[in-house]
Every structure is written in structure tokens, then in C-alpha cells.
Amino acid sequence: xxxxxxxxxxxxxxxxxxxxxxxxxxxxxxxxxxxxxxxxxxxxxxxxxxxxxxxxxxxxxxxxxxxxxxxxxxxxxxxxxxxxxxxxxxxxxxxxxxxxxxxxxxxxxxxxxxxxxxxxxxxxxxxxxxxxxxxxxxxxxxxxxxxxxxxxxxxxxxxxxxxxxxxxxxxx
Numbered sequence: 001x002x003x004x005x006x007x008x009x010x011x012x013x014x015x016x017x018x019x020x021x022x023x024x025x026x027x028x029x030x031x032x033x034x035x036x037x038x039x040x041x042x043x044x045x046x047x048x049x050x051x052x053x054x055x056x057x058x059x060x061x062x063x064x065x066x067x068x069x070x071x072x073x074x075x076x077x078x079x080x081x082x083x084x085x086x087x088x089x090x091x092x093x094x095x096x097x098x099x100x101x102x103x104x105x106x107x108x109x110x111x112x113x114x115x116x117x118x119x120x121x122x123x124x125x126x127x128x129x130x131x132x133x134x135x136x137x138x139x140x141x142x143x144x145x146x147x148x149x150x151x152x153x154x155x156x157x158x159x160x161x162x163x164x165x166x167x168x169x170x171x172x
Contacts, residue, residue: 003071007080010097013068015049020160029160035124037132039140039156047107048136052127059122062112066105073101132156 003011018025018034028034033051043050053061071077081094114121114135123129124136140156141148 003068003077007077008084008086010094011068011072013065013072017043017050019043033127034160035127036160037124037130037157038136039132040158041140041143042136045139045143047104047111048125052125058115058125059112062108062115065108066112069101069105069108073098073105 016024018028025034028051031054033054035050035052038050042048049061056064078095078098081098082091084091086094115125116122118133118135120129120131121133121135124131124133137153137156144151
């Protein structure tokens with residue numbers, strides 16, 4: 001509803017990513033919600049969370065994301081943004097963002113479909129399986145390009161154990 005009423009405001013939707021050394025990471029680790037096998041190179045892809053979800057089943061979560069991005073990328077919202085009294089550069093930027101939102105919605109649909117049809121993929125994202133799905137292996141390889149062969153599959157799992165901080169103020 002906020003998106004529909006606010007044509008001049010561009011919404012930014014983020015899936016929280018727990019990075020080591022942050023309170024979010026520490027809490028997610030304590031709650032055993034970090035997907036431990038997800039390679040760090042995929043942490044910022046936006047299209048799949050690297051934690052299990054607390055309040056939604058994965059398919060339901062993607063249904064909500066798709067609804068949000070369908071609204072962001074709708075023809076109606078694009079028309080409202082293009083007719084708004086804003087600088088031409090902002091109107092152009094909003095047109096590009098709208099097209100990007102549509103591409104994101106397509107990717108969310110693909111992930112949602114995979115969650116609904118691929119039991120291994122769903123089990124991983126629900127935290128029931130520690131095995132990284134082949135889908136993510138291929139995404140990692142595509143993202144790393146020629147460098148992927150330098151990191152064997154067995155070594156792609158990040159080391160998530162907390163590092164013990166050095167003792168501060170300790171005399172020698």
C-alpha cells in the first residue's frame with residue numbers, strides 16, 4: 001500500500017545479510033539460522049536469503065517478495081512515476097529502476113518455483129539439509145567465472161566460527 005500511494009518515493013527492499021562480527025550474525029548463529037554451506041560469494045545476490053526465515057515458510061516469503069516487486073514494476077506505477085513533477089533525470093532513473101524491479105520479480109518467481117518443485121533446494125533453505133544444492137554450486141561458478149576452478153566445491157563452505165578477539169590491554 002505504501003508503494004502504491006508513494007509514486008515519488010522509491011522503495012528499497014533488503015533481505016538482511018548477517019555478516020561476521022555483527023550483532024545480527026551473532027544472533028543468527030545463536031539461533032542456528034545461518035545457512036552454513038552458502039558460499040560467501042553468494043551473500044550479496046539478493047535473490048536468496050542466507051539464513052532460515054523466522055516468520056515465513058520460504059515459498060510464502062517469496063510470494064510476498066513477488067507481490068512487492070510486481071507492484072514496484074507495474075505499468076501503473078511506472079506511468080505515475082513518469083507523470084510526476086520531478087526532474088527528467090529522476091523520471092529516467094525511475095524508469096530504469098522499474099525495469100530492474102521487473103527483472104528481480106522474474107528472478108524471485110524462478111526461485112519460488114524451485115522452492116516449490118525441488119525438495120533438496122527447499123530442505124536447504126528451511127535449514128533441514130546442510131548440503132549446498134547444485135543450483136547454488138552453479139550460481140557460485142557463474143559468479144566466479146574462470147576463478148571458480150581455483151576453489152574446489154569441498155572448500156566453498158565458509159568458516160563461520162567466531163574468531164576469538166585478542167586480549168586488549170594485556171601486558172607482555
